[in-house]
Amino acid sequence: MTALEARDVALSFGETPALRGASLAVDPGEIVAIMGPSGSGKSTLLHCLAGILVPSAGEVLFEGDRLDQLGEHQRSVLRRDRFGFVFQFGQLVPELTAQENVALPLLLGGARRTAAMAAAEPWFDRLGLAGLQRRRSGELSGGQAQRVALARGLVARPSVLFADEPTGALDSVTGEQVMNLLVDAAHDQRTTVVLVTHEARVAAYADRQVIVRDGRVNALVRS
Amino acid sequence: MSVPLTLLGLLEREPSHGYDLKRDYDTFFNRGKPLSFGQVYATLGRLVRDGKIVISDAEPGVGPERKPYVITELGATEVNTWLTEPVEPEPNLQTVLFSKVVLALMLGRPAEEYLDVQRAAHLRRMQELTTVKRGGDLVDALLADHGLFHLEADLHWIDTTATRLDALRAAVGT
Numbered sequence: 001m002t003a004l005e006a007r008d009v010a011l012s013f014g015e016t017p018a019l020r021g022a023s024l025a026v027d028p029g030e031i032v033a034i035m036g037p038s039g040s041g042k043s044t045l046l047h048c049l050a051g052i053l054v055p056s057a058g059e060v061l062f063e064g065d066r067l068d069q070l071g072e073h074q075r076s077v078l079r080r081d082r083f084g085f086v087f088q089f090g091q092l093v094p095e096l097t098a099q100e101n102v103a104l105p106l107l108l109g110g111a112r113r114t115a116a117m118a119a120a121e122p123w124f125d126r127l128g129l130a131g132l133q134r135r136r137s138g139e140l141s142g143g144q145a146q147r148v149a150l151a152r153g154l155v156a157r158p159s160v161l162f163a164d165e166p167t168g169a170l171d172s173v174t175g176e177q178v179m180n181l182l183v184d185a186a187h188d189q190r191t192t193v194v195l196v197t198h199e200a201r202v203a204a205y206a207d208r209q210v211i212v213r214d215g216r217v218n219a220l221v222r223s
Numbered sequence: 224m225s226v227p228l229t230l231l232g233l234l235e236r237e238p239s240h241g242y243d244l245k246r247d248y249d250t251f252f253n254r255g256k257p258l259s260f261g262q263v264y265a266t267l268g269r270l271v272r273d274g275k276i277v278i279s280d281a282e283p284g285v286g287p288e289r290k291p292y293v294i295t296e297l298g299a300t301e302v303n304t305w306l307t308e309p310v311e312p313e314p315n316l317q318t319v320l321f322s323k324v325v326l327a328l329m330l331g332r333p334a335e336e337y338l339d340v341q342r343a344a345h346l347r348r349m350q351e352l353t354t355v356k357r358g359g360d361l362v363d364a365l366l367a368d369h370g371l372f373h374l375e376a377d378l379h380w381i382d383t384t385a386t387r388l389d390a391l392r393a394a395v396g397t
Binding site: 199201206211 | 339342352353374382386
C-alpha cells in the first residue's frame with residue numbers, strides 16, 4: 001500500500017486552474033521531491049496531499065483511505081496526529097520558547113506539558129541546538145529557527161512530513177545542514193517525506209524527484 | 224585535471240617520491256580514479272626531461288634507496304603561472320545541448336523530450352553526488368559541490384530553454 005496518493009487531482013482558484021489531473025503515489029518511508037517552476041501547482045499539490053486543501057475532482061488517499069472525503073475536523077485531527085510540517089520561514093510561535101515550539105504538536109495532541117517538554121529536549125542535541133531551548137524565535141538565526149521548526153515537524157513521529165521549501169530562506173551551507181538533518185531524521189523514524197522545492201540541489205537529497213508542470217505531475221524520464 | 228601541473232604543485236610543497244606523490248594525488252585530486260604508477264613515473268620522467276624537476280641524491284636510511292624529486296625554478300614558475308591564470312570557462316555541455324536542441328527543432332524532432340531526458344540525467348547525477356557528499360569527508364564534499372553547482376547551472380539553462388522552445392522554433396524557421 002502507498003503511504004500517500006493523489007489520483008487525477010484537480011483544483012482551481014477562481015477561474016485559474018492550479019492542478020489539472022495531478023497524480024502521484026508515495027511509498028512508505030520514501031522521500032519524494034516535487035519540483036517545478038513558480039505557479040506550476042507544486043505547493044497546491046502538497047496542500048491537497050496534506051488535507052489542507054480539498055480538490056474539486058480526483059482522490060487523495062492516505063494509507064489507502066480517502067482523505068479528501070473527510071470533514072474539516074477529521075482532516076485537522078489527521079494533520080495534527082499523523083502529519084508533520086516544515087515551511088519556508090519556520091513559522092515558529094514567537095511568544096513561545098524554542099523548546100515549547102518543538103513540544104507544541106504534542107501539547108496540541110493532549111500530552112502533559114512535562115512529558116511534551118521532555119520529548120522535545122533530545123531534539124536540541126540531535127539537531128545541534130544544545131543550549132538554545134529557552135530562546136524565543138527572535139533570538140535565533142534563520143538556520144537555528146529552521147532546525148527548531150524541523151524538530152517540531154518530527155517530534156510527534158509523524159507518518160508523513162510535508163516540507164514546503166524548507167531551505168528557501170537559508171544560505172546554501174545552512175540549507176545543506178537542514179537537509180542532512182531532515183533526511184537522517186526521516187530515515188531514522190521511517191517517516192515519509194513530501195518535499196516541495198524549486199532548487200535542484202535540495203531535490204537531490206530525495207529518493208525520487210517529480211516535476212509539476214501546468215498542474216500535472218511529470219515523472220522524470222529515466223534514460 | 225592536469226596531472227603534470229598538479230604533480231609539479233605537490234613538489235613545490237616539498238620534495239617527494241613517486242609513491243607519495245601518487246598517494247597525495249589520489250587523496251586530494253582524483254578520488255575514485257587513482258593514477259597508475261606507470262602514469263606517475265612517465266609524467267615525472269617528462270618533467271625531468273623538460274627541466275622542471277630534478278632527481279636529488281638518494282636519502283640515507285634503511286630500506287631500498289629512494290631518490291626524491293625536487294622542483295626547479297622553471298617548474299616553480301610554471302606552477303605559479305598556472306595558479307594565477309584563470310581557468311578557461313568551458314561551457315561545453317551547453318554547446319552540445321544547444322546544438323542538439325536547435326537540430327531537433329530544425330528536423331521536427333521532439334526537443335522538449337530531449338531536454339526532459341537530459342534533466343533526468345542531470346538530477347540523477349546530482350543525487351549520486353549528494354550521496355557521495357553525505358557519506359564523505361570535507362574533500363569529498365567540496366569536490367561534489369563543484370559538480371553539483373555546475374549541474375545546477377546546466378539545469379537552469381535546460382529549464383529556461385524549455386520555456387523558450389516555441390520562440391527558438393520560430394527563429395530556426397521550422
